[in-house]
Amino acid sequence: MEKNVQKTDEQELLTVSSGEMFQPYDWSVGKFGSKFLHELKENKRLIGSKCPKCNRVFIPPRKVCGQCFAAMDEFVPVSDEGEVYVCAIIQFGFVDPETGKQRPVPYGYAFIKLDGADTCLTHFVDSVDPEKFKVGARVKAVFEDERRGNLMDIKHFELL
């Protein structure tokens, strides 16, 4: 543990470091999430769940429609193509707190309304050109060659 010392005229003001921490969590994804990730990994296909009351299609699929408080059990296909709903081009250095890796400067990030879904998937977009990468732009998922059953089996979305 390092000590950081700041001197003032009156007295040394100290801080104490938390040091390097490792967080070993394994989160259960559940049946709905597992089906989605399995489909993503094995078949490069996306699915959503449909609410029997409001008919909204949720991606990622989940057990409960929050607005209706109703259980969902119907899975529907969702396209790997869609439209940028909202977007941002991040122009400052950003270190991913989960991995410790710095993202490229700049990089693109968007909420994507995929055809067939009523909620957005949040993901990277591989463009930083504000003339082309903007609200309403059409995008398509690009999959990793090696997939692990993880949201990042989609590498990013590319502009069409």
Next chain:
Amino acid sequence: MGKKVAVVGFGQTKGRSSRKDVNGVELINEAVVAALADAELTIDDIDAIVIGNMDHFEGINYVDSWSVEGSGGVMKPIFKVTTGGTTGTTVAMCAYYHVASGMFDRVLAIGWEKNSESDTTGAIITAFDPVWERPNLGGAIAGLALEASKYMTNYGVTERDGARVAVRERLHALNNPYAHLHQEWMKGLAVDQLVDLLVTSEQNQVLAFPLRMSDMCPRTDGSAAVIFASEDVAEKIAPVPAWVHATANRHNFSLAGDVDMDRNTTMAAASKAVFEKAGIKEPLKEIDVCELYMPYSYAGLKWMEDFGFCAYGEGPKLLWDGVTDMDGELPVNPSGGVMSSNAIGATALIRVGEAAIQVMGKAGTRQVQRDVNLAFATGFGGCYWADVMLLGKKKPA
């Protein structure tokens, strides 16, 4: 429905980027001592305490027990409430409910944050789903840039419109001795000139278009405390108590991708519920002053619409017409707001305190110069949830 409740005291520390002279417990104590002094009460007069900060920020949980010596909570009923950016208003609502229940007469609400000790992004990211959101989340700034992108596309809002909000907040802060940012260089310059400077300055770095450094809030160390009292004792404590007329909060989504980025539905629903309860039909006319939780400049445009102060797309007009300036029809953030001072766990509570002192006539150099009957305070959380509280000079019926 329950007892009538009023704010009878408010204390806060001056926001600074780093308070190395105190630990968190001592920082909390400063606000508590100030609030008690303001109300001319002692800690023995306090029946219960509600305390909160951004969960996890400083890597400390159980803040209720950890800080008990500083908060004055030793051997008192104490509740921890933490709801992200809305923490301060949720703490205020919880304290209000304690008193309204009739079971506690004087309740102390405390909010605090030592941002200088926190891993802000690392902590914020824990508010998001580890499987579906964290792998590509861009942090707070990216999230706000997303909203701005849609707002600009929908209504042709410009960078100058956003900068106009920043100028208002920072000019107002110059009147507030407790605000973190005091941008003295702005004094004496015309609003148009200041807006031009902000949008053209190369030093004013673009973080994620349209957001520049000047559009964002600072990271602040600070604490605040507000004392709520029941109708049985409030008027004996404060000559002009600030009565709680109505309060509401609304949360909505589970995942970020579910959020409606065109309309802030939680904010709209919460303020609608409060206006209905208080019988307010024309908020812009009937409310005298606002302290709104606005962590970035475009919120100062779009959320005015979501709250119901103007029609959708009309936010910029309110700003440029001077409606929200100190001498306008509806002054917003006489304190300088979140963009001038942001000790996150305290920030929303400070909105309540600042709204209260406007009603009480105790706002000093930042007091709006008119009869303040109704003051509107809000909290906001980065996952798009909303708290709203309406305070008034007249005791509710």
